Amino acid sequence: MLTTPNAIYSYGDLYLNFYEAFRRLKPQNRPIREVLVLGLGMGSIPWMLEKKFGRAYNYTCVEVDEVIAGWAMQYTVPELKSPMTIYTAHAVPFVHSCTQRFDLVCVDLFLDEHVPDELDDPDFTAALAGLLNENGLLMWNRLADKGNLIERTEKFYENVFSKTFDDAHVLTFEGNWMLLNKHPEK
Numbered sequence: 001m002l003t004t005p006n007a008i009y010s011y012g013d014l015y016l017n018f019y020e021a022f023r024r025l026k027p028q029n030r031p032i033r034e035v036l037v038l039g040l041g042m043g044s045i046p047w048m049l050e051k052k053f054g055r056a057y058n059y060t061c062v063e064v065d066e067v068i069a070g071w072a073m074q075y076t077v078p079e080l081k082s083p084m085t086i087y088t089a090h091a092v093p094f095v096h097s098c099t100q101r102f103d104l105v106c107v108d109l110f111l112d113e114h115v116p117d118e119l120d121d122p123d124f125t126a127a128l129a130g131l132l133n134e135n136g137l138l139m140w141n142r143l144a145d146k147g148n149l150i151e152r153t154e155k156f157y158e159n160v161f162s163k164t165f166d167d168a169h170v171l172t173f174e175g176n177w178m179l180l181n182k183h184p185e186k
Helices: 016-025 045-053 066-079 091-097 122-130 145-163
Strands: 002-005 007-008 034-038 058-063 084-088 102-107 130-145 171-172 176-180
Touching: 002 016, 016 130, 016 171, 016 176, 034 045, 034 091, 045 066, 058 066, 066 084, 091 122, 122 130, 122 145, 130 145, 145 176
Parallel strands: 034 058, 034 102, 058 084, 102 130
Antiparallel strands: 002 007, 130 176, 171 176
16 A cells, blocks of 8 residues: 555555445456546556456556556556556546447546546536446445535535436445446346
């Protein structure tokens, strides 16, 4: 785990909210081939899916921080068999310009401990929806560990996310909400 004054980059299965979400969602029972990870960090999501859940997928990953992306390529990617393309880019323009479709989209985008305001834009959420294949799954990690973060996440879920996805659902974890575009059983 890499810890900086304002961020924690979990490694492997230490990223408990994604680990628990994947455990509940059972990726091994879903027709997933193409995965988009927005906010690669140290590569915990691909590592976890391959090493802990036995799933090899084709990954497209986006990480804005060149240093963090470099560390992921140096320390995590060599441990994986799954093919992975990593873009050092800002997620918003990437999502708006991407033409590929995905079976699973994982959003883990933070600036220190905050979700950048531009990610709350309904157009960004609609663009994410457009990246999903039919029956695709969107998992969006949001902070909800303090009053203002809880309020912001609730407001985003009610006013944007659930209006974009009719069957939206939330998995709650200590300090985080995992927003899903559909019920976990579907």
